[in-house]
Amino acid sequence: MKGEILMEHTPKTVAIIMDGNGRWAKAKGLPRTAGHKKGADQVRDVALEANRRGIQKLILYAFSTENWKRPEDEVSYLCKLPGMFFNKFIQELMDNNIRVTFAGELERFPESTAKVIRRAVDQTSHNTGMELCLAINYGSRREILLGMQKYADEVASGARKNDLSEEEFSNYLFVPEEIDLLIRTSGEVRISNFLLWQIAYAEMIFTERPWPEFDEQALDECLEEYSHRHRRFGGLDDEN
Numbered sequence: 001m002k003g004e005i006l007m008e009h010t011p012k013t014v015a016i017i018m019d020g021n022g023r024w025a026k027a028k029g030l031p032r033t034a035g036h037k038k039g040a041d042q043v044r045d046v047a048l049e050a051n052r053r054g055i056q057k058l059i060l061y062a063f064s065t066e067n068w069k070r071p072e073d074e075v076s077y078l079c080k081l082p083g084m085f086f087n088k089f090i091q092e093l094m095d096n097n098i099r100v101t102f103a104g105e106l107e108r109f110p111e112s113t114a115k116v117i118r119r120a121v122d123q124t125s126h127n128t129g130m131e132l133c134l135a136i137n138y139g140s141r142r143e144i145l146l147g148m149q150k151y152a153d154e155v156a157s158g159a160r161k162n163d164l165s166e167e168e169f170s171n172y173l174f175v176p177e178e179i180d181l182l183i184r185t186s187g188e189v190r191i192s193n194f195l196l197w198q199i200a201y202a203e204m205i206f207t208e209r210p211w212p213e214f215d216e217q218a219l220d221e222c223l224e225e226y227s228h229r230h231r232r233f234g235g236l237d238d239e240n
């Protein structure tokens with residue numbers, strides 16, 4: 001029941017692969033873009049609930065490096081979505097003390113999209129509640145590659161020794177945190193190049209529900225399931 005899950009059983013970091021927008025729309029006889037539009041509304045509902053539940057960071061896969069392969073009109077719509085989303089919801093994010101960040105390479109987006117995202121990041125930068133991180137033009141292999149190129153440059157220039165630890169490695173990534181809970185909607189059971197390093201010990205939930213129908217209650221159900229999982233991080237717990 002809401003509010004009854006102990007804080008210590010609440011994940012600090014939750015990542016979501018928001019899949020199924022297109023199929024949801026198609027099943028209703030609507031264009032795929034209608035699924036993305038509804039999907040953006042769900043982002044609002046789920047972010048507010050995650051914030052209420054005390055999650056520290058929610059990372060949403062909004063646009064992958066592979067999404068450029070989609071038809072031009074769909075890509076163009078996906079590029080407009082952040083603007084539509086923030087126009088509609090930035091005030092609510094402010095009212096709820098939510099801080100917006102992004103993970104990925106913004107440079108490849110139209111300047112108008114990049115600008116709208118940077119503005120939301122700036123506007124919310126002093127908020128102290130949950131961090132809502134949009135993974136946008138994000139791909140995990142590319143994230144690791146870019147980080148390692150930076151590291152190699154630092155070693156080559158003598159700025160640091162070749163003595164990287166696992167903890168320090170994380171700091172070369174767009175998302176340095178470990179993920180506690182990874183959710184993927186709409187029935188597919190795969191990771192799709194999302195946070196490969198960070199999910200090493202994540203609990204995973206794959207739900208049949210398409211993203212446009214993933215609401216507050218669906219998030220609560222995932223948090224409830226998470227609270228019953230025993231995380232051992234390769235060791236043993238009290239029951240073993």
Ligand code: FPP
Nearest residue numbers: 018019020021022023039040062081082085
């Ligand atoms: C995958 O569904 C979803 C996407 C590629 C886009 C996800 C984006 C949103 C939900 C909205 C983003 C919100 C903000 C705030 C920018 P799919 O199109 O692959 O669905 P399908 O597998 O059914 O075709």
